[in-house]
Amino acid sequence: MKITQITTLLVFLSLSVFAQNYDIQIKTEIDLGQKIEQFRAVPMAIGEDVPNAVVAMYSEDAEIDPNLGMFFFPDHTLKLAVFDVEGEILWKKDLGKGVIPGVWFSPIAAFDLDKDGIDEVWNVNTTDPGHPLDHRAFVLEKRDAKTGEVLGQWKWPEPFGSQEMSRLFRHFIMGGYVNGEPVLITANGTKKYETIKCWNSDMTERWVYKKTPDTPGCQGSHMSPIVDINNDGVDELLWGERCIELDKGKLLFCADEKTWNGHSDIIEPILDKKTGKWYFFTCRESNNNKVAPPRVVLFDENGERVWSKLEEGHIDTGWAARIGKNGEPVVLGVKIGQKKRSADGEHRVDVVENTFDALTGEEIDLGFSVYTTIPVDLNGDGIHELVKGYFEGDGSILNNTGEVIGNIGGASAIASKFTSDDGEQILSCSKDGLVRIWYDKNARDNQIAKERYTNPFYKLNQKQTGNGYNLFNLGGI
Numbered sequence: 001m002k003i004t005q006i007t008t009l010l011v012f013l014s015l016s017v018f019a020q021n022y023d024i025q026i027k028t029e030i031d032l033g034q035k036i037e038q039f040r041a042v043p044m045a046i047g048e049d050v051p052n053a054v055v056a057m058y059s060e061d062a063e064i065d066p067n068l069g070m071f072f073f074p075d076h077t078l079k080l081a082v083f084d085v086e087g088e089i090l091w092k093k094d095l096g097k098g099v100i101p102g103v104w105f106s107p108i109a110a111f112d113l114d115k116d117g118i119d120e121v122w123n124v125n126t127t128d129p130g131h132p133l134d135h136r137a138f139v140l141e142k143r144d145a146k147t148g149e150v151l152g153q154w155k156w157p158e159p160f161g162s163q164e165m166s167r168l169f170r171h172f173i174m175g176g177y178v179n180g181e182p183v184l185i186t187a188n189g190t191k192k193y194e195t196i197k198c199w200n201s202d203m204t205e206r207w208v209y210k211k212t213p214d215t216p217g218c219q220g221s222h223m224s225p226i227v228d229i230n231n232d233g234v235d236e237l238l239w240g241e242r243c244i245e246l247d248k249g250k251l252l253f254c255a256d257e258k259t260w261n262g263h264s265d266i267i268e269p270i271l272d273k274k275t276g277k278w279y280f281f282t283c284r285e286s287n288n289n290k291v292a293p294p295r296v297v298l299f300d301e302n303g304e305r306v307w308s309k310l311e312e313g314h315i316d317t318g319w320a321a322r323i324g325k326n327g328e329p330v331v332l333g334v335k336i337g338q339k340k341r342s343a344d345g346e347h348r349v350d351v352v353e354n355t356f357d358a359l360t361g362e363e364i365d366l367g368f369s370v371y372t373t374i375p376v377d378l379n380g381d382g383i384h385e386l387v388k389g390y391f392e393g394d395g396s397i398l399n400n401t402g403e404v405i406g407n408i409g410g411a412s413a414i415a416s417k418f419t420s421d422d423g424e425q426i427l428s429c430s431k432d433g434l435v436r437i438w439y440d441k442n443a444r445d446n447q448i449a450k451e452r453y454t455n456p457f458y459k460l461n462q463k464q465t466g467n468g469y470n471l472f473n474l475g476g477i
Contacts, residue, residue, distance in 0.1 A: 043465075046118055064101055108121070120143065125138070133165075174467055189211075227280075241255035268320045280298070285315065294311060296309050316334055329359065378443060379443045412428050416458075422443040425439045
């Protein structure tokens with residue numbers, strides 16, 4: 001064997017050994033001082049003095065969904081808090097009885113719209129707390145990240161007229177960039193009637209996009225990725241299979257416009273690192289005879305189908321994750337029979353997992369269950385671990401072969417790089433109100449991991465974890 005071959009083999013073996021040498025520990029523990037049944041959090045920056053912080057939204061009530069069969073009246077209020085990653089709580093605020101605890105009523109975002117280097121906190125509030133379902137009183141609220149002080153309120157864009165609750169109360173807040181200039185996006189509705197508004201940095205209206213049942217093509221999704229899909233310097237919003245550029249609000253394409261008018265639960269961008277091209281993966285919900293197959297599809301950057309699978313079923317959740325032997329992307333589509341949500345929490349039955357090679361569509365048998373998982377690269381080697389921190393997950397952490405390597409003891413609210421430590425971190429919250437930041441003490445970021453962290457898509461979309469179901473939107477890069 002040649003010396004170069006021996007050297008290569010030794011490097012490979014040392015990387016293999018290192019990859020298994022996890023030392024997963026709690027970096028920080030924060031006691032929010034109350035029981036918690038729902039919790040979401042977003043990484044944020046508060047200037048040079050607090051470069052790594054988190055804004056959290058939480059309640060003693062379980063997640064309240066606007067669906068008629070899932071809605072219940074809250075017994076408790078919704079709280080806001082900001083803390084740094086070392087554990088210091090900077091401030092707490094109670095939003096009062098007029099704000100319904102639930103991600104669809106009350107998203108939370110952190111985004112620097114005024115370009116001062118400090119993220120603002122953005123949330124939905126009401127000017128009529130005595131009537132919490134009166135959308136006419138809803139406002140977009142901007143808060144100072146350091147103090148929680150309200151800096152301004154603007155009327156929340158009016159939804160369309162009479163609709164059922166499940167369609168009326170679906171709120172989003174997120175940011176994007178147009179040739180380097182920040183813009184803010186607010187939206188409501190994921191089915192039938194949908195309104196998207198773009199705000200300039202001075203809070204003037206840039207554009208409004210409206211969709212009705214007569215609009216051809218897809219409905220909205222529970223995910224809302226912002227990606228410069230054509231690499232032209234202007235970000236696009238993937239609103240379901242609909243691609244809207246953020247400069248003028250122009251529709252670039254609507255994938256499967258003539259054959260699909262349903263609602264996709266998952267919209268996940270995937271980057272082909274060999275070519276630099278973007279793709280996006282969809283998991284489709286509607287499961288009646290009026291909706292044509294397929295149920296999972298990969299599209300290219302122009303909205304053209306690359307591959308499709310599964311002929312029927314409600315594909316309720318899924319993700320993309322780099323869990324191939326060498327970090328190749330894999331996609332998951334989870335078919336369910338039924339889901340239930342109440343004051344006791346959420347539960348799904350008749351779960352069937354389907355996994356595929358992300359770029360070819362070849363079916364893959366992983367040999368272990370990945371339902372309830374969120375991708376996270378704890379050791380910084382460019383290959384994802386998986387944390388069972390979603391839905392009914394038990395908190396287990398798996399490596400990419402299914403070996404259990406730890407447990408976070410609760411649900412995950414963030415799984416990305418939001419501290420200065422190597423690797424990505426996990427932020428968990430337990431029902432007793434303890435928030436913990438987990439990290440791998442042995443992590444060492446390789447070049448692949450570093451390129452992920454600095455990708456504009458990564459930095460922007462890691463701040464969507466308080467918005468919709470965007471906990472696993474980074475797995476495709």
